[in-house]
Amino acid sequence: MEPEAHFVVAEAEEAQQRVISRRIKMDSAWWSTFALLMIAMCLTVTGELLLKAGMNRHGELNISLSTLAPTAAKLFSSPFVLGGFFFVFSGALFWLAVLSRWPLSLAYPLLSISYIIGIIASVVFLKEKISFVQIAGVLVIMVGVFLVSRSPE
Numbered sequence: 001m002e003p004e005a006h007f008v009v010a011e012a013e014e015a016q017q018r019v020i021s022r023r024i025k026m027d028s029a030w031w032s033t034f035a036l037l038m039i040a041m042c043l044t045v046t047g048e049l050l051l052k053a054g055m056n057r058h059g060e061l062n063i064s065l066s067t068l069a070p071t072a073a074k075l076f077s078s079p080f081v082l083g084g085f086f087f088v089f090s091g092a093l094f095w096l097a098v099l100s101r102w103p104l105s106l107a108y109p110l111l112s113i114s115y116i117i118g119i120i121a122s123v124v125f126l127k128e129k130i131s132f133v134q135i136a137g138v139l140v141i142m143v144g145v146f147l148v149s150r151s152p153e
Helices: 003-022 028-058 068-076 079-099 104-110 113-126 132-150
Strands: none
Touching: 028 068, 028 079, 028 104, 028 113, 068 079, 079 104, 104 132, 113 132
16 A cells, blocks of 8 residues: 555544544433433423413513512512422523533533423413424424434534
8 A cells, every 4th residue: 555545544544533433422421411401301391381370370571660579579479480480490400410511512402302391381281272383393393303412513
């Protein structure tokens, strides 16, 4: 083999090794971090459901300088709103654990799974109606989440 050909082969092998090393390894560490992500999303969606339930009880929120203090007092005395903030904050703590283990370029797109959980939960618990277009959107999100989880590129 000529020296130039050897360098070309070595460079090709190096490039192939870089591609292989960038692939996501779905080992036990990956799955434990994914479990943390799922907990974060479930807590956050639960919090959003509670916030929505609290706002359904409150009615439309009109904020102006004259109504800011009484509106805030009313909202922050609602167990649904307080519970909602508690669950969203708890979800944020688990999200920080995910961020400490995964690159943001992987974790953030996977966070879109919460859209799927959220739309299903809104139908089940809040009795909201969804359209065919929303269902199609959820399917597109699911395909995207699969693609993102398979390769960081």
